[in-house]
Amino acid sequence: MNAIVQAEKVLQFFHDISQIPRESGHEKELSDYIVQFAKDRNLEVSQDEAWNVVIKKPASAGYEDRPTVILQGHIDMVCEKTHESNHDFRKDPIANIIDGEWLHADGTTLGADNGMGVCMAMAILDDDTLAHPALEVLCTTSEETGMNGASAIKPGQVTGKYLLNLDTEVEHEFIVSCAGGCHVIVNIPLLRENTLPGFNAGLTITVSGLLGGHSGLEINKQRGNSNQILARMLYALGKQYSFTLSNFTGGTKHNAIPNKSVATLAVRTEDVEAIKNLIAHYESTFQHEFAAQDPCLTITVDGTDVPDVVYADDTTEALISYLYLAEDGVHSVSKSIENLVETSNNLAVVKEDSHALSILVSVRSSSKNGLDYLTTKMLLLADTLGVSARKTDGYPAWEYEQGSALEEQALTLYKKMSPVEPTVNAVHAGLECGLLKGALPDTQMISFGPTITGAHTPQEKCHLPSVENVYIYLKELLKELH
Known part of the structure; x- marks a missing residue:
């Protein structure tokens, strides 16, 4: 120009x-x-x-x-x-x-x-x-x-x-x-079992349309975290209908707020329509909750092949519980610098390998004590749920x-x-x-x-x-x- x-x-x-x-x-x-x-x-x-x-x-x-x-x-x-x-x-x-x-x-x-x-x-x-x-x-x-x-x-x-x-x-x-900051890596043992008889329909649930953004510079905007939203959705679903989980992935970078997460389920055929209606209801609920910061949030349900192998119940419960209970977003603000986030957390990435489901948690703070406190909370939550977690070397x-x-x-x-x-x-x-x-x-x-x-x-x-x-x-x- x-x-x-x-x-x-x-x-x-x-x-x-x-x-x-x-x-x-x-x-x-x-x-x-x-x-x-x-x-x-x-x-x-x-x-x-x-x-x-x-x-x-x-x-x-x-x-x-x-x-x-x-x-x-x-x-x-x-x-x-x-x-x-x-x-x-x-x-x-x-x-x-x-x-x-x-x-x-x-x-x-x-x-x-x-x-x-x-x-x-x-x-x-x-x-x-x-x-x-x-x-x-x-x-x-x-x-x-x-x-x-x-x-x-x-x-x-x-x-x-x-x-x-x-x-x-x-x-x-x-x-x-x-x-400064550090990462907490949560490892959930990936126990698998064959899909049980009667679970003869497959569904894929996708949370998308979120703005995401830089997990440091834009964490103050309190945007939705697709990993946590999907975990909340699955927890609510499990209170009313039986399902088994065969896949959960979300997020790509430690320093990006995840804007898309996907889960694949095996469900009973007779529950499919009711499950779709329930998810539509919760989509509306989440859209209301995040209307200001994520106006394009969507939760979609699509049919898919019935998975032959699914996560064992212990694996599913640990994954959903950790993502549901873990803090995400702003933890505290500075008492001395106006409008400065002091400590925050980002449930950044969920992925699986042949042996484990891993959750990458990114913790930031301008206070050493604040960083240590929130990091310890993330480690303690994993220990309480009976899964392993470790802190990686951070930066000052x-x-x-x-x-x-x-x-x-x-x-x-x-x-x-x-x-x-x-x-x-x-x-x-x-x-x-x-x-x-x-x-x-x-x-x-x-x-x-x-x-x-x-x-x-x-x-x-x-x-x-x-x-x-x-x-x-x-x-x-x-x-x-x-």
Whole structure:
């Protein structure tokens, strides 16, 4: 669009990286591309075993005595698509479609989170006319699935005094603190038995139409969780009719609120119509409950082949009970920062393998005590139901360093450049700054970026004028930091 002038190179690089698959855990091709980008420009570059890339560029003339600045972003993306899309994230490029002031994909996530931030850093490196201190560009991997790249950064890989994390999704907002988190993996033994005589009809129940969204940034919207809604539906159904469960799946990512869950049942033929009527009744009930936050919620019932093998009663009871009883959504809000979710839970993924049904629970909190408390509750619930659960290694919160020189300079400059007053916030999501602090304990950090909506969903969009504004500000900030 015509308004994009200074950030034109940013959008060109974003188009280029959109041709390269970069699902979390599969970023090597893009990592290699960025290494070659640096070599083509005779810049010092290194790539570690986690495929993180560090590029160093000397200070421009007159800026040699300024402190080194790290520009940081992650190169992986959440790969979500609409149910109608046949996109293959392992090989197909991501469409870049301009619609007015917005950039979006075609039925998939766009990857502006955090590709746009990475491309801003690349554009800075590509421009030899800019005034700037010594730069270290850090491109990390697997941020969306556990921040594995940031976890692998060792002391000495980057050494800058200031770190600008370019992974914030609201223009005019500066993030100075973030939540920590961990996962709880619940394993329910997958006991199976043959379908009993008399259960001679098969039904598939699907909960869909939910908005889902980022389980940190959008958990405050209290959107429905398809896994829990389906469990509530099955619990209510079991109070009136006999059924056996042969399959339950829902959710795809630990950091996405699940928006579709499916269960397959064996039921008695004489109960089919009554079951359909009951589910229609509960669909109306749930639609009323979630009318404000999920107006398109649907629960459908379709006939299917009678499953030959079903879950044993103990397996079914443990699964439904855990999903029904477990907390989901906002657990507590901050008492000191207005409108900030402090602790939350996401019943993210239910899937089965040959031996177990697993429930992936994502817990977040900006309070260590809050994180420990809710995590223990999730573990204790599993123990009470007689199934196993374990906590995986988490990531630390990024604690606020009030009054830092970086924050003061960044905000002072922004107020001079923008008619919009900047906001300083903490965020209920994981940013890599918390982990990077381990390797950079003395580095001051701040996070900002262009406006992105619908992150982690096929509705993801990036506001192009904000890309221009943030890029102009970033270039000026590099000139001013001291």
